Amino acid sequence: MHRITASALALGLGLAALTGCAVSITDEKDAAGPLPSPTDATSVEAVTDDPRPEVIAPPAPDASDAAEAPSNLRTRDEAISLADTTVACTPGLVIADDGKVVRVEGACDDVTVSGFATVVVLDDVSRLTVKGDGIVVYAQQVGDLAVSGDVNTILWRGSAPRLDDTGVATTSVRDER
Incomplete structure (x- = not known):
């Protein structure tokens, strides 16, 4: 029975690693709030004493920003x-x-x-x-x-x-x- 349990656990951890899932173990004193996710490209959460995270959106494109010539091209x-x-x-x-x-x-x-x-x-x-x-x-x-x-x-x-x-x-x- 231990072999089956150990094999299932190893298989589950292997699948989680292959699919990009993360497993973490936290202590109760570390569970004060969520940390910013490095995979969230659309917003960033600032961790503060305030329990409500502040969402900082990426800057909107400025109309005065003009596209530049690709840097890999010669003049x-x-x-x-x-x-x-x-x-x-x-x-x-x-x-x-x-x-x-x-x-x-x-x-x-x-x-x-x-x-x-x-x-x-x-x-x-x-x-x-x-x-x-x-x-x-x-x-x-x-x-x-x-x-x-x-x-x-x-x-x-x-x-x-x-x-x-x-x-x-x-x-x-x-x-x-």
């Missing part, structure tokens, strides 16, 4: 220095060079970037279309921006473009670096 000037190819802007320019860094010089009416893992550095563009995956575009000014595909990043300076985003995990932010 525009660094991207220009790494360009594999430099081309002049032509009407209806399409860039489909997988895994390349392309510098486009001059103002453009319409540019399409497609493919995979391409980096493009533009000056001013009236309409930019990004269709591909893992594309990074640096632009001075963008009028209209249409993005599809996965994990594309568009960094622009100047005023915000009109955005049509049907992609997944798109980042479109003002580059102030």
